[in-house]
Amino acid sequence: MFHLEFKITGDNSHTLLVKELNETYHSTKGAINEALHVFMQRGLNDYIVKTNCKKLKVFEVGFGTGLNAHLAHLFAKQHQLKIDYISIEAHPLDLSIIQQLNYSELIPSEQSLFLKLHEVEWNKVVEIDEYFTLTKLHQELKDVVLENSIDVIFFDAFAPNIQPELWTKEVFESMFKALKPEGVLVTYCAKGVVKRTIKEVGFNLETLAGPPGKREMIRAVKVISE
Numbered sequence: 399m400f401h402l403e404f405k406i407t408g409d410n411s412h413t414l415l416v417k418e419l420n421e422t423y424h425s426t427k428g429a430i431n432e433a434l435h436v437f438m439q440r441g442l443n444d445y446i447v448k449t450n451c452k453k454l455k456v457f458e459v460g461f462g463t464g465l466n467a468h469l470a471h472l473f474a475k476q477h478q479l480k481i482d483y484i485s486i487e488a489h490p491l492d493l494s495i496i497q498q499l500n501y502s503e504l505i506p507s508e509q510s511l512f513l514k515l516h517e518v519e520w521n522k523v524v525e526i527d528e529y530f531t532l533t534k535l536h537q538e539l540k541d542v543v544l545e546n547s548i549d550v551i552f553f554d555a556f557a558p559n560i561q562p563e564l565w566t567k568e569v570f571e572s573m574f575k576a577l578k579p580e581g582v583l584v585t586y587c588a589k590g591v592v593k594r595t596i597k598e599v600g601f602n603l604e605t606l607a608g609p610p611g612k613r614e615m616i617r618a619v620k621v622i623s624e
Contacts, residue, residue: 402495408611412499414463414491421560423462425586427611430504432586433465435609437552438473440617441584445550446477449580453480454549457576459564461487461534463499464515466552471515472507474529486535486542493517539564544576551577553585558592565592570599577620588614 403415409428415421425432445454458466467483474481496516502509518524520536535542539555551573558565565587573583585592588605593616597603601618608615 400489402491404498409504411501411504412463414495419556419560421556424465425609425611428609429465430469430501432609432612433469436584436586436615437466437554438469440606440615441550441552441582442470442473444617445582446479449549451549452478453482455482455547456484456550456552457544457548458483458485458552458554459539460552460554460556461485461490462554463491463501464496464512465501466554467515467532468501468507468512469505471511471526471530471532472505475527478529480529482531482533484533484535484544484548486537486539488536488538490520490534490536491516539569539572542572546575546578548576549578549581551581551583553583553587557587558589565595567595567599570595570601574599574601574620579620579622581620583616583618583620585616586612588612588616592616 401417403417405413405415407413407426407429409431411430413422413424413429456470467485470481470483493516502512515532518532520534523531523533525531555561555564593603596618602621604617606615606617
C-alpha cells in the first residue's frame with residue numbers, strides 16, 4: 399500500500415505524491431491545467447473538430463483521481479456529446495482520499511458530480527447521465543482487449559522511469575489495435591524513447607506544445623495506409 403501526500407500544484411489544484419516513488423499523479427505546474435490542455439483540448443476537442451462526431455468512445459490508462467473523467471464528463475455536457483468512457487486502474491484510491499481533493503472548488507461543477515464517478519461499481523457499464531457512461535476496469539492494462547473500437551486514448555500512466563512496463567512496444571501495439579482508423583492517443587510524455595516506440599508501432603506522431611511548465615506533449619494518430 400502506497401503512502402500518499404496531498405500537494406498543491408501551480409494552478410492551486412491538488413495532486414497526490416506517492417512517497418515511495420517520489421512521483422505525483424499530475425504535473426506540479428498545474429494538475430487541472432495539464433488535464434485541460436493535454437486531454438481535453440489536444441485530445442477531445444481537436445478530435446471532434448476534425449471529425450464532427452457527436453458520439454465517441456474514450457479509453458483512459460490510469461483512472462487515478464478521476465480528474466480526466468470528470469473533465470470529460472463536463473466536456474460532453476458542454477458540447478452536447480455522448481461519450482462512452484472506459485478507464486482502467488490497477489490501484490484504486492480510497493474514497494476518503496478523493497473526498498479531500500479540491501477540484502470542485504476550482505472547476506464550475508458540483509462536488510457530488512465528481513464523487514459520483516468514484517462511487518459507481520467497478521467492472522460495470524454505468525450511465526451517469528444522457529451524455530456520459532462510465533466503465534471503470536479494476537485490472538491490469540495487459541489484460542484489456544479493445545480492438546478497433548476507441549476514438550481517443552488518454553494515456554496517463556506514471557512516467558516511463560516509474561512504470562516502464564506501461565510504455566513498451568507491446569503496450570503501444572495494443573493501443574494502436576484498440577483505436578479506430580484516424581483515432582488518436584494523447585499523452586503528456588514526450589520523451590525521445592516514447593516517440594521512437596510510438597513511430598515504430600505505426601502511429602503518425604505529432605509533437606505539440608505542452609501544458610504550462612512543459613515544452614512538449616505527444617499526439618499519435620492511427621493512420622491506415624490504403
